Amino acid sequence: MLIDSKEFTINGLRYMIRSAMEKDAKGLSQVRVQVDGETENLDREQGEAYIDESGFKKVINEDTERSNHLFLIAEVNDRIVGFSRCEGNQLKRSSHKVEFGVCVLKDYWGYGIGGKLLEQSIQWADESGIKKISLKVLETNDKAIKLYQKYGFEVEGSLKFDKRLSDGKYYHTILMARLNV
Template sequence: MQNNTFESVQHFELRDNLQLTLRPARPEDAGELLAFVEQIAGESENVTFGPGEFGMTEEEERTYLRQVAETPTSLYLVAEIAGEIAGTLTFSSGKRPRVRHVGEFGISIVRTYWNLGIGGRMLTYLIDWARQSGIIRKLNLRVRVDNQSAIHLYEKMGFVHEGRISREFYIRDQFIDAYHMGLEIDPLPGT
């Protein structure tokens, strides 16, 4: 059941008069999203893949985007600035009835737009979307233990530490641990 107060397309003004638009991804975004993924793979070691490792064709990405759009417990959020993709947030839940209320998300932002508040805006969107879904009751994430800015944001948004996962990443011949964090979601009244 949709809550009438949730807007799927949202607009914000950031520092330096930058205009941010948050919206669900569309199948026609496939090519641009794959270029975005390749760009962030080369800019950040906080993602689970490096340059050339993502491994999806444009048609596979288009199919995936259609599936996400048709699944009420999945979200692929695009953050745009000046018509270009500045960031994404993806969330998917379990498929079976016993686990479809819980899922994990990941956020990626182009380095040019780090520290402008885009991550916080996308997280707020996700939390509001989850509350109005009538289904999602728990948001989970994994974050490198040395990614202090992300950890600070998650804590500020109410996420709590639920554990530490050893050797979660292997980058440059070194293992890196991750924190598992979660946020319990209370539904909006009437959903």
């Protein structure tokens, strides 16, 4: 699915949120590797589950064609600095819900980019008749949990000892969802 582009200026930074296009594939591949190395809040370590340019082209094309998928880009001066995806399910019994994921390069934290990606995804979901947006967040990511709660997400449960981080300790993954019923 595609949305109209929107521009924002927060804390002096001007950026655009728009739908991903095939021409973004190479930049997305690079940003994903970089962001995975900047935080342990995501599922992967840097370079794991690598998606190359052709892989991202395939994802972008599928997400554009499917009415219950949305792939958004955050862009500053024609540079991709973050992205989000809502991935729906093709099964009838699960077609009312999507799973949300987001990442932003560390140099661009504090400018509301993650919040705007989330906001645009929620608006699209509500307009598209999506009844549930779910996500997973590391228990230590308090900033993200507060952001999700601000937008109406509630904790549904947790996956205990779900992630082992670089300190060798195990952490829980929090399951959250926003319902629109």
